[in-house]
């Protein structure tokens with residue numbers, strides 16, 4: 265009950281359209297999907313795989329949110345709007361995360377065993393984003409709408425695009441091309457000429473020495 269209470273409060277905090285906790289409890293598919301998942305995960309951990317899967321499929325039918333019973337989900341997860349969400353068997357989600365509709369936490373089909381992502385705490389995965397593979401998305405990171413994330417994302421980062429790239433860390437732009445010093449770069453031709461001239465000097469000295477002998 266405590267967990268349910270804190271989840272309802274998290275919805276109120278994150279969804280400006282949410283009016284009362286009763287409304288959230290009765291009408292929000294994300295809340296229902298999590299309640300079903302807690303039961304399914306308990307059964308999965310006790311090796312009742314068929315029943316676990318049955319509950320998960322029932323939940324999918326009612327909410328449009330498919331969470332594999334094996335997925336490990338932390339506290340206060342908010343699933344806004346729901347519908348079209350898929351969370352794979354070996355996916356892990358930390359505390360205080362927020363997922364929008366159309367999110368997939370899936371595999372690429374190339375991995376065995378752990379094949380789905382691990383989200384840290386307070387991660388936002390925006391609408392339509394796909395996070396595919398067994399890597400970590402760091403705490404407090406944000407995945408932009410419709411991004412396709414195929415590799416690890418550091419903490420406090422914003423990742424956008426297909427395939428996703430990190431464009432901000434802690435709000436600061438990550439612009440490696442812009443950070444390259446293009447003015448104080450050593451000219452490679454000048455460098456070669458310097459090397460040739462010192463070699464010539466050395467040869468001249470050698471010839472002079474030989475002549476003197």
Ligand SMILES: CC(C)(COP(=O)(O)OP(=O)(O)OC[C@H]1O[C@@H](n2cnc3c(N)ncnc32)[C@H](O)[C@@H]1OP(=O)(O)O)[C@@H](O)C(=O)NCCC(=O)NCCS
Nearest residue numbers: 364388389390391406407408409410411422424425431432
């Ligand atoms: C990613 C997001 C969370 C913003 O995070 P942020 O850390 O504040 O990032 P910013 O808004 O500063 O954007 C950073 C850069 O990514 C770009 N960007 C943002 N979202 C993007 C997207 N979905 N696809 C491509 N580029 C995107 C911005 O234009 C900006 O580019 P710049 O570096 O050239 O200026 C937000 O853009 C987003 O996608 N929100 C969607 C939330 C959602 O799903 N809502 C559904 C409600 S129903």
